Amino acid sequence: MAGIQQLGDVRSGKLAGNITAFGRALRRAGVRTDAMRIALAAEAATLVGVESRLDLSAAMEAVMISREQDRMVFRELFDAWFRDPELANKLLAQMLPSAEGKAEPSKRRPRVREALTAPRDPARPAAVAKPDKEVEFDAAMTSSDRQRLQHADFNALGASEYRLVERLARDVTLPIPSLPSRRLRAANDAGSQHARMHWPGVLHEAARTGGEILRLPKLSRREQPLPLLVLVDVSGSMERYARLLLAFLHASTRRAGRRDVFAFGTRLTDLTPAFRLADTDAMLAAAGLAIDDFAGGTRLGSSLAELRHANARRLTGRRTLVLVISDGLDTGEPALLENELLWLKRHSRRLLWLNPLLRFEGYAPLARGASVLHRHADAMLAVHNLSALEQLASSLAALMRSGR
Amino acid sequence: MTFPTIDSLSEGLMQAGYFADRRLATAVFLALRLQRPLLLEGEPGVGKTELAKALSTALNRELLRLQCYDGLEQREALYEWNYAAQLLHMRAAEAAGAVRDIEAEVYQPHYLIRRPLLQALQTPAPGAVLLIDEVDRADEPFEAFLLEYLGEYQVSIPELGTVRAVVPPVTILTSNRTRELNDAVKRRCLYHWLDYPERERELAIVRAQVPEAGEKLSAQVAAFVARLRDAPFVNAFQRAPGIAESVEWARALIALDTVELDPEVVVDTAGILFKQRDDVAALTHELASDLLKPEEPVAP
Numbered sequence: 192m193a194g195i196q197q198l199g200d201v202r203s204g205k206l207a208g209n210i211t212a213f214g215r216a217l218r219r220a221g222v223r224t225d226a227m228r229i230a231l232a233a234e235a236a237t238l239v240g241v242e243s244r245l246d247l248s249a250a251m252e253a254v255m256i257s258r259e260q261d262r263m264v265f266r267e268l269f270d271a272w273f274r275d276p277e278l279a280n281k282l283l284a285q286m287l288p289s290a291e292g293k294a295e296p297s298k299r300r301p302r303v304r305e306a307l308t309a310p311r312d313p314a315r316p317a318a319v320a321k322p323d324k325e326v327e328f329d330a331a332m333t334s335s336d337r338q339r340l341q342h343a344d345f346n347a348l349g350a351s352e353y354r355l356v357e358r359l360a361r362d363v364t365l366p367i368p369s370l371p372s373r374r375l376r377a378a379n380d381a382g383s384q385h386a387r388m389h390w391p392g393v394l395h396e397a398a399r400t401g402g403e404i405l406r407l408p409k410l411s412r413r414e415q416p417l418p419l420l421v422l423v424d425v426s427g428s429m430e431r432y433a434r435l436l437l438a439f440l441h442a443s444t445r446r447a448g449r450r451d452v453f454a455f456g457t458r459l460t461d462l463t464p465a466f467r468l469a470d471t472d473a474m475l476a477a478a479g480l481a482i483d484d485f486a487g488g489t490r491l492g493s494s495l496a497e498l499r500h501a502n503a504r505r506l507t508g509r510r511t512l513v514l515v516i517s518d519g520l521d522t523g524e525p526a527l528l529e530n531e532l533l534w535l536k537r538h539s540r541r542l543l544w545l546n547p548l549l550r551f552e553g554y555a556p557l558a559r560g561a562s563v564l565h566r567h568a569d570a571m572l573a574v575h576n577l578s579a580l581e582q583l584a585s586s587l588a589a590l591m592r593s594g595r
Numbered sequence: 596m597t598f599p600t601i602d603s604l605s606e607g608l609m610q611a612g613y614f615a616d617r618r619l620a621t622a623v624f625l626a627l628r629l630q631r632p633l634l635l636e637g638e639p640g641v642g643k644t645e646l647a648k649a650l651s652t653a654l655n656r657e658l659l660r661l662q663c664y665d666g667l668e669q670r671e672a673l674y675e676w677n678y679a680a681q682l683l684h685m686r687a688a689e690a691a692g693a694v695r696d697i698e699a700e701v702y703q704p705h706y707l708i709r710r711p712l713l714q715a716l717q718t719p720a721p722g723a724v725l726l727i728d729e730v731d732r733a734d735e736p737f738e739a740f741l742l743e744y745l746g747e748y749q750v751s752i753p754e755l756g757t758v759r760a761v762v763p764p765v766t767i768l769t770s771n772r773t774r775e776l777n778d779a780v781k782r783r784c785l786y787h788w789l790d791y792p793e794r795e796r797e798l799a800i801v802r803a804q805v806p807e808a809g810e811k812l813s814a815q816v817a818a819f820v821a822r823l824r825d826a827p828f829v830n831a832f833q834r835a836p837g838i839a840e841s842v843e844w845a846r847a848l849i850a851l852d853t854v855e856l857d858p859e860v861v862v863d864t865a866g867i868l869f870k871q872r873d874d875v876a877a878l879t880h881e882l883a884s885d886l887l888k889p890e891e892p893v894a895p
Contacts, residue, residue, distance in 0.1 A: 227782065231629070238628050239601065239621060246601060249621035257781035259636055259788040376666055398678040445775060
């Protein structure tokens, strides 16, 4: 019955207050929760009762979240919020500045940790727990003094970074271009290029008007997004970008159709299974496990050769849109790179080179690898800050419109 | 049939042949009490559709199923006028010279062809269980159409007016998450992510579904599949086998007169566990014998 004491009595209204505060904490951790859900959560809590923590947690989970990727964050936060004595200690420690410094290694996600340590009471002066600083994407991309962002380990994202990536992905969705597929659907615009007669529709219309045919329904080809192949450089010179770019790509191409992702440094790593995970943190953790040559050198040529040998079938019928994210500082053999790039270009619809070094004014692709990439890529685009990412989306669309 | 507690609901589902874990039972319980649709997401083969079937049995309500697909339209989901019958009626009326009020005569409920969503609204007490299967396959306009339905349990038919639910149907939506659903739809639903079952639950399912498998083989099947799904093997396969596959596998093993698993028979029957050629190939003899080794006791 310990649960009851901590949660408070339903009748006294303490539970509702607790749930509201919990909802706010969820929101801080990047889980979308609105007032309606919080109200529903209170109702759910009265329905299942507070005797069993598991039931209560399950009930609130069913009401308050709606994405698989939020589930683990929810559970960790729930545990911390409603029972974990560790939390009580932590809150106590916050009130007593002298008790600081006992950094205990926490197994929680940084997102949950940040949500818990953010100020609970807005009236309290900011000295106790300092509010989240808004992290600019630019800051991550220049040599920032924020150590957290310089750690290009594939760890989880912090709550503010997570929100940033979510926001970026929402604002800067990469519209994966689409092409007409082989399948047909009823055309709204009967004059469209591939339109053909829709006979069942004609009969249907005729039946409606007593045998008179007033309109000719047509079929046209439906649009299908191009498959996407992303190659991300994880060599030492790229480590500042790789993690946030991966997170961004993961979030912004969520609605894309087929998506194959590889990391390359000294060798090629398939990140596609990691990208199938819904949660960006889980993706980064899995990617971190998979990549064992992080921050090493770059051998783009041999990585592409590996791609051709093992995964050539992933490039389907010259439809694939290939994004190579690299600074082009290659330590491999230029001749090999040239050959492989030619092959890759032949087998893809567009080959785009996203180069973070474009942030320097007057940058020219003079390094050996960079000059080869420059010669063979269909375009070189910048990815070092927010406006560059926004441009990326529009350049992508423009590129697809232009003929090859 | 009503279930006053989560326990009684679990019990009822179990009698219908469905083993729900506590979290799922809680979510279903809430969906029933709050009269909200329940959105189930999860990998293929974890028992999302089965839950709706079991609920219909347990609640003793009719199951209405709408299978979604790309291009699904309102007239296939909700209702359509029976144009042919209406035409015939008009011709007959013309021939008899009685063309007055022809429009009112033609737009009568009995010229309506009811599709699952409308049927679910009009099912008399105790109401229906409505399964909107693989809603992620339908396109976004259809999702938008669902909003009014899921929020109010009502639809408007221009010629007849608004149809309100007699008894709100118990609504289950399932999604394999081939795409992210619209937030507005999600806000109207309770949510549950259906995971692969724990070993105990899987064993119970195999036992119930394939009783002829015997204790030893059932346990082996459950254990093998559970280990197959666990890291670090998980990345070797593109798609882990679901409950449906374990049950099917157990049946196949019985058909092959298997009493006990060995690497040979596992490799031979890998095609039942996996639906992809690469995955079948990835389950090698070594990996199979590795997975079949007795486990070390797990530290508490």
